[in-house]
Amino acid sequence: MKHRKGRNGFIAVCVLPAVILFIIFMIVPTINVFKMSLYKWGGFSNNKTFVGLNNFKILFEDPKFYRSFQNSVLLIVMVTIITMVFSLVFAAILSREKIKGQNFFRIIFYIPNILSVVVISAIFSAIYDPSQGLLNSILSIFRGAKADPILWLGNQKLVIYSLVIAMVWQAIGYYMVMYMASMSSVPESLYESANLEGAGRIHQFFNITLPLIWTNIRTTLTFFIISTINLSFLFVKAMTGGKPDGASEVFLSYMYGQAYTNSSYGYGMAIGVIVFLFSFGLAGLVNLATKREPLEF
Missing domain, CATH: 1.20.5 (Single alpha-helices involved in coiled-coils or other helix-helix interfaces)
Incomplete structure (x- = not known):
């Protein structure tokens, strides 16, 4: 005892x-966010006015909030799908195929993840530069030197997709390494049996590899959705600042602008409450949608 x-x-x-x-x-802090969302407060004075749910009423009538919501959802869907697909494919290739210098490729793929968002943003801002950027320089070979440069970060229709590329490049290596660790635990005898049955690499990937690492995929998928919401804010602040004309604004950048730039702290916290509820609701929905019986081997 x-x-x-x-x-x-x-x-x-x-x-x-x-x-x-x-x-x-x-x-x-989370409780404080919920509390302050019920007040009208500039954030720098002691004058707080209780307004109840009025901040949320204003929020749901704010077209700029809906635009930031759409941008956030677009980033979550595109970045998550593209990153997961490429991470799984590269992990499968480096795990199953006999390629010289596998450790070298693992390091190269993982390097972007150890760089800060500011460094990555600077790299891609230079690549996207309209006049001297690498991307426009390459495209000028096919479009002609006299063609107008493409404003990758200055075009309202292109800026979100430009952010997607930077975020995917940053994340692929990390998840690739995680999936490789899971794939290494799959018994080689299963693949040998599949080879004897005449199953090809693609068939083996979808019927052996994916089902046996599904638990890991579910975990990383939920984690990645939440991290994308946070990282999108960092990339927007470092690369675009929400420009042009709010076309790249996302949840958290709009919340930050309202709370600390426009001195509408209570309204910003109301946005924070919506982001909090949306994040957990989406994570729960994804967990429910991807739930399946675990496979044992």
């Missing part, structure tokens, strides 16, 4: 600091 109490006490001492930090830096 004493040994059990001592063990429980030791566990409590180890866990308590993390619990305290989680409460202070996660739970309390």
